[in-house]
Amino acid sequence: xxxxxxxxxxxxxxxxxxxxxxxxxxxxxxxxxxxxxxxxxxxxxxxxxxxxxxxxxxxxxxxxxxxxxxxxxxxxxxxxxxxxxxxxxxxxxxxxxxxxxxxxxxxxxxxxxxxxxxxxxxxxxxxxxxxxxxxxxxxxxxxxxxxxxxxxxxxxxxxxxxxxxxxxxxxxxxxxxxxxxxxxxxxxxxxxxxxxxxxxxxxxxxxxxxxxxxxxxxxxxxxxxxxxxxxxxxxxxxxxxxxxxxxxxxxxxxxxxxxxxxxxxxxxxxxxxxxxxxxxxxxx
Amino acid sequence: xxxxxxxxxxxxxxxxxxxxxxxxxxxxxxxxxxxxxxxxxxxxxxxxxxxxxxxxxxxxxxxxxxxxxxxxxxxxxxxxxxxxxxxxxxxxxxxxxxxxxxxxxxxxxxxxxxxxxxxxxxxxxxxxxxxxxxxxxxxxxxxxxxxxxxxxxxxxxxxxxxxxxxxxxxxxxxxxxxxxxxxxxxxxxxxxxxxxxxxxxxxxxxxxxxxxxxxxxxxxxxxxxxxxxxxxxxxxxxxxxxxxxxxxxxxxxxxxxxxxxxxxxxxxxxxxxxxxxxxxxxxx
Numbered sequence: 322x323x324x325x326x327x328x329x330x331x332x333x334x335x336x337x338x339x340x341x342x343x344x345x346x347x348x349x350x351x352x353x354x355x356x357x358x359x360x361x362x363x364x365x366x367x368x369x370x371x372x373x374x375x376x377x378x379x380x381x382x383x384x385x386x387x388x389x390x391x392x393x394x395x396x397x398x399x400x401x402x403x404x405x406x407x408x409x410x411x412x413x414x415x416x417x418x419x420x421x422x423x424x425x426x427x428x429x430x431x432x433x434x435x436x437x438x439x440x441x442x443x444x445x446x447x448x449x450x451x452x453x454x455x456x457x458x459x460x461x462x463x464x465x466x467x468x469x470x471x472x473x474x475x476x477x478x479x480x481x482x483x484x485x486x487x488x489x490x491x492x493x494x495x496x497x498x499x500x501x502x503x504x505x506x507x508x509x510x511x512x513x514x515x516x517x518x519x520x521x522x523x524x525x526x527x528x529x530x531x532x533x534x535x536x537x538x539x540x541x542x543x544x545x546x547x548x549x550x551x552x553x554x555x556x557x558x559x560x561x562x563x564x565x566x567x568x569x570x571x572x573x574x575x576x577x578x579x580x581x582x583x584x585x586x587x588x589x590x591x592x593x594x595x596x597x598x599x600x601x602x603x604x605x
Numbered sequence: 606x607x608x609x610x611x612x613x614x615x616x617x618x619x620x621x622x623x624x625x626x627x628x629x630x631x632x633x634x635x636x637x638x639x640x641x642x643x644x645x646x647x648x649x650x651x652x653x654x655x656x657x658x659x660x661x662x663x664x665x666x667x668x669x670x671x672x673x674x675x676x677x678x679x680x681x682x683x684x685x686x687x688x689x690x691x692x693x694x695x696x697x698x699x700x701x702x703x704x705x706x707x708x709x710x711x712x713x714x715x716x717x718x719x720x721x722x723x724x725x726x727x728x729x730x731x732x733x734x735x736x737x738x739x740x741x742x743x744x745x746x747x748x749x750x751x752x753x754x755x756x757x758x759x760x761x762x763x764x765x766x767x768x769x770x771x772x773x774x775x776x777x778x779x780x781x782x783x784x785x786x787x788x789x790x791x792x793x794x795x796x797x798x799x800x801x802x803x804x805x806x807x808x809x810x811x812x813x814x815x816x817x818x819x820x821x822x823x824x825x826x827x828x829x830x831x832x833x834x835x836x837x838x839x840x841x842x843x844x845x846x847x848x849x850x851x852x853x854x855x856x857x858x859x860x861x862x863x864x865x866x867x868x869x870x871x872x873x874x875x876x877x878x879x880x881x882x883x884x885x886x887x888x889x
Contacts, residue, residue, distance in 0.1 A: 436824075441842040443798070476760045478799035479824045479840045489801040514727070515762035517773040540720075540763045543828065556763045558725040 330575060330601045333362030337391045339534065339578035340366050343593060344586030349379050352590070353386035359594035363391040363574045365532075366424070373416055376423035383424065391574060392469060392507070392532055393421035398434025399453030400446035400483070411453060415460045422464040428531050430507055431470045435480040447483050454497055454504070461503045469531040470494065471507035474515075476545045487513055487522035494529050505531035508566060509578065511538055511549055514557045523565045530571040535559055535605055536579040547582035551596060553604040563605055575605055614859060614885040617646030621675045623818065623862035624650050627877060628870030633663050636874070637670035643878035647675040647858045649816075650708070657700055660707035667708065675858060676753060676791070676816055677705035682718025683737030684730035684767070695737060699744045706748040712815050714791055715754045719764040731767050738781055738788070745787045753815040754778065755791035758799075760829045771797055771806035778813050789815035792850060793862065795822055795833055798841045807849045814855040819843055819889055820863040831866035836884040843889045859889055 330336055338361045340352055347355075349370040356364050364383060371379045371393075383390055396417060397410040414429075421429045433450045440446055454468065461468060470490040473482035484490055490506045498504040506529045513519060515538075523530070537555030542548050552559055563575060577597045579585055585593050614620055622645045624636055631639075633654040640648050648667060655663045655677075667674055680701060681694040698713075705713045717734045724730055738752065745752060754774040757766035768774055774790045782788040790813045797803060799822075807814070821839030826832050836843055847859060861881045863869055869877050 436840055441840050443803075443842070474760070475758065475799040476829060479822055479826075483799070485799055486801055515759040515767075515769055517770055519727075538763055542763075545760060545829075556720055556725050558727070 330605060333360055335574050336361045336598070336601055337363035337365055337574035337576035338594065338597065339394065339576050340364065340370055341394070342577050342579045342585065342597065343590045344582075345369055346586070347590065350382035350386070353383045353388050355590050355594060357386040357388050359591065360598050361594070362388065363576070364388045365392045365394060365426070365430075365576055365578075366390065367394045368417060368420070371420055371424065373420040376420040380424045390421075390424040390426040391576065392428050392430050393417065393424060393426040393466075395430040395432045395471075396468070398432070398481075400434050400437040400440075400449040402438045402440065407449065407453065411456055414453075414457055418457070418460045418464045418466050421466040426466060428467040428469040428505065428507075430532065431468050432473060433470065433482050433484045435478060435483055443483060450483060451493065451496065454493070458497075458503065467503055467505055467531065469505045469507040471509060471532075472512055473509075474512040474545060486516055486518070487526055488518055491522065491526045491529060501529060505529045507532035507534065509534035509536075510557050510559055510562050511536045514538060514562065519562075520565060523569050527569050530566060530569055531573070532576060533563065533566045533571055533573065534576045534578045535563075535601075536577065547580045549579045549581050551579060551581075551585065552577070552600040559605045575601060577601065614889060617644055619858050620645045620882065620885055621647035621649055621858035621860035622878065622881065623678065623860050624648065624654055625678070626861050626863045626869065626881065627874045628866075629653055630870070631874065634666035634670070637667045637672050639874050639878060641670040641672050643875065644882050645878070646672065647860070648672045649676045649678060649710075649714075649860055649862075650674065651678045652701060652704070655704055655708065657704040660704040664708045674705075674708040674710040675860065676712050676714050677701065677708060677710040677750075679714040679716045679755075680752070682716070682765075684718050684721040684724075684733040686722045686724065691733065691737060695740055698737075698741055702741070702744045702748045702750050705750040710750060712751040712753040712789065712791075714816065715752050716757060717754065717766050717768045719762060719767055727767060734767060735777065735780065738777070742781075742787065751787055751789055751815065753789045753791040755793060755816075756796055757793075758796040758829060770800055770802070771810055772802055775806065775810045775813060785813060789813045791816035791818065793818035793820075794841050794843055794846050795820045795862075798822060798846065803846075804849060807853050811853050814850060814853055815857070816860060817847065817850045817855055817857065818860045818862045819847075819885075820861065831864045833863045833865050835863060835865075835869065835880060836861070837888040847889055859885060861885065
């Protein structure tokens with residue numbers, strides 16, 4: 322077996338668990354204890370697991386387990402047919418930034434949304450998304466929580482994300498935040514592995530890279546939302562991808578995020594976590 | 606209702622029917638008569654409909670219906686784990702070029718294939734694909750049939766096409782055929798509508814564009830292989846896309862290609878064709 326290209330992933334502070342991997346089946350305090358026991362040093366929770374009216378309690382549960390919160394998932398979609406829906410999304414995103422700050426997370430992951438309802442106007446919806454992100458600047462400054470723009474697989478362009486490539490995310494960052502203080506990029510192997518411009522895009526994103534998510538693309542997947550594979554079960558060269566991301570300057574943890582309704586979400590959470598740790602070592 | 610941005614599509618020689626739209630349920634002679642009666646001037650058949658041992662007979666059936674064959678679908682995949690499988694694909698592709706010539710088709714559509722079996726090596730598989738295309742040059746020259754490289758939606762990258770964007774197809778054309786005689790690009794709205802670089806890529810492809818396919822992306826599609834929508838039922842701005850393609854210099858027919866197992870393939874073929882013609886007029 323070839324040696325890992327960089328440091329191995331034995332150290333807890335190189336490993337993050339995105340709670341979507343466990344299917345949101347338990348309270349965050351229980352999840353956090355399992356995740357810590359499995360040898361992860363970081364956790365990225367989802368909003369549904371956090372009581373945003375009193376996030377300090379959940380923050381304390383994460384700390385008590387011995388973990389740190391890394392990122393927070395995720396923004397509300399930003400393109401909408403009505404001004405009131407856009408305002409509602411903006412309010413929601415500000416609440417998410419507040420909660421992220423309370424958790425001590427470094428960034429809120431942005432899944433920017435697809436076309437506005439009933440619209441075929443890709444450029445117009447993208448412009449709405451950019452305005453929605455720009456409007457968050459005061460909340461970003463006051464909370465100290467950055468936004469990590471996550472390009473999603475083009476399969477989701479219509480209904481989940483008109484942000485589809487790393488190069489596009491990087492260009493949006495440059496537009497929104499030329500100095501690189503508030504906006505960065507989240508790179509998820511599942512979403513970007515196919516990109517013909519993958520290597521130059523990762524190199525170009527450089528210090529903007531704020532998160533690196535892993536799972537695997539199953540060769541004959543039929544269902545790209547909830548049928549992600551465990552690392553090593555699919556076609557993605559994860560070691561190669563991590564090498565590129567780290568060569569670009571990223572030195573944060575590798576974050577496991579697996580949406581798998583019919584396999585891993587039905588499995589015992591401790592088995593899932595144990596498998597994740599093994600695969601992080603073996604193939605990431 | 607806004608006027609069509611360019612000429613309307615009433616003339617048969619502006620309209621092509623890709624036989625996949627009808628679900629391959631009838632012999633080519635029957636299909637051709639229906640297609641001609643519905644007001645299409647061109648047809649693009651698939652290999653399963655043509656007897657490649659004696660393609661002259663099917664060519665005559667197409668001519669007798671009053672149609673011309675436009676393109677021919679499609680190449681065998683080009684990346685394989687074994688040399689013998691690569692040779693087999695090359696032989697198969699030469700047979701397809703011969704049959705395309707007998708039909709009088711202008712180009713063979715290339716669906717280049719995904720990763721070689723068992724491989725995670727995207728670059729290596731792409732290199733195999735390029736070599737496989739290059740090896741077809743003598744057959745292209747002798748038959749006079751070009752190859753139209755069709756970028757497929759990134760959803761298919763693993764198992765059907767590591768060629769995912771128009772810019773990538775254009776770059777491959779430049780590598781394979783700097784003078785632009787043998788290799789061109791097929792643009793299918795379904796595959797490319799999401800691309801952040803769509804407008805510059807289409808402009809850049811310019812005279813390389815050899816085919817323009819339409820269908821529609823259903824907003825909440827769950828199954829990206831056989832769940833394409835009829836033009837107008839989804840999110841793609843087809844008029845806008847046609848305007849770009851024609852501004853880049855393409856003056857060929859608009860070709861309808863709809864894979865729709867659960868809806869249009871169950872419908873009466875004449876109803877499908879009538880609907881296609883109406884939608885070509887209304888939304889393309």
